[in-house]
Amino acid sequence: MTAQLPYADIREIFTRFREEQAEPKGELDHVNAFTLLVAVALSAQATDKGVNRATRALFEIADTPEKMLALGEEGVTEHIKTIGLFRNKARNVIKLSRQLIEEFDGEVPSSRAALESLPGVGRKTANVVLNMWFRHPAQAVDTHIFRVGNRTGLAPGKDVVAVERAIEDHVPAEFQQHAHHWLILHGRYVCLARKPGCPDCLISDLCGFEEKTLPEAPKPKRARKALQPPKEPA
The missing domain is CATH 1.10.1670.10 (Helix-hairpin-Helix base-excision DNA repair enzymes (C-terminal))
Incomplete structure (x- = not known):
């Protein structure tokens, strides 16, 4: 350290x-607070690019908790099966959608404690939503x-x-x-x-890391064979 x-x-x-x-800007595609919440929850142990590919079609048909709940766990699973832990994540997406409807009138809450009460939402996910959607310096x-x-x-x-x-x-x-x-x-x-x-790196002169990498040495050029004039016929 x-x-x-x-x-x-x-x-x-x-x-x-x-x-x-x-x-x-964050690199997860979303259209509202709900789709941002879902995208961030899905991004655990997955790349943003992979999540974006999986959610592109999903968010076109389910961009609210009500629509997601109507789609059902199997429907969500079918859309996100290319990302890691997809079965557990699909289950959590349905559970958090139901909880948003039952406890928060279908709206994504703007407090960390409320966000962390949702299935599959930890501190990091809550902070991303607070920062990106609600503009909190989380x-x-x-x-x-x-x-x-x-x-x-x-x-x-x-x-x-x-x-x-x-x-x-x-x-x-x-x-x-x-x-x-x-x-x-x-x-x-x-x-x-x-x-x-x-x-x-634009901050390498200020960075405290002692084992900084050095520029790669240029690769030696191959010796080029000189062009030889054609041999005269004997």
Whole structure:
């Protein structure tokens, strides 16, 4: 675990993130709060691209709790069977749809406690919905953010809750709304798990990671054979 970076360095890092991409967006397709909630719940142990492929047709016919409940568990299963743990996820989607209708008048609630009371919805899913739909500065810590927070020293912590608290405590308020999206995208496309892209990283000079990767050495060029004039006939 890298030591916590100084406040000035953290401010500079997020200033650069903002200059690079002022309005970072989540990569899960959705049309309303309900479809966002379902998409995030389905994304556990699955890629965003895989979830988007699975939900494209599903959300065209079931974009409300009532429509999802009418579709039924088998109908949901048929749409999402290409993603991991699809049977359990389909069951939870039906259960949370029923609970939204019975307890929240079919509306997605805007409190973490209420969201976490729904089947298949944990703290990370709740925070994503709070941040993306309700514009709360909630920090949804996934594996990418956990890695980037600890590797760089931006938000070190022994578990996801500790990293979440570190982001809340050390990232300047003006960056809180988009902090988790910047960190997710940085972890997904630059600060990779096995081989971080340090040579192309816009914050490498501020990052506290001691084992930075070096630029790859250029591959040696093959010696080209000189063109030979055709031999004269004997």
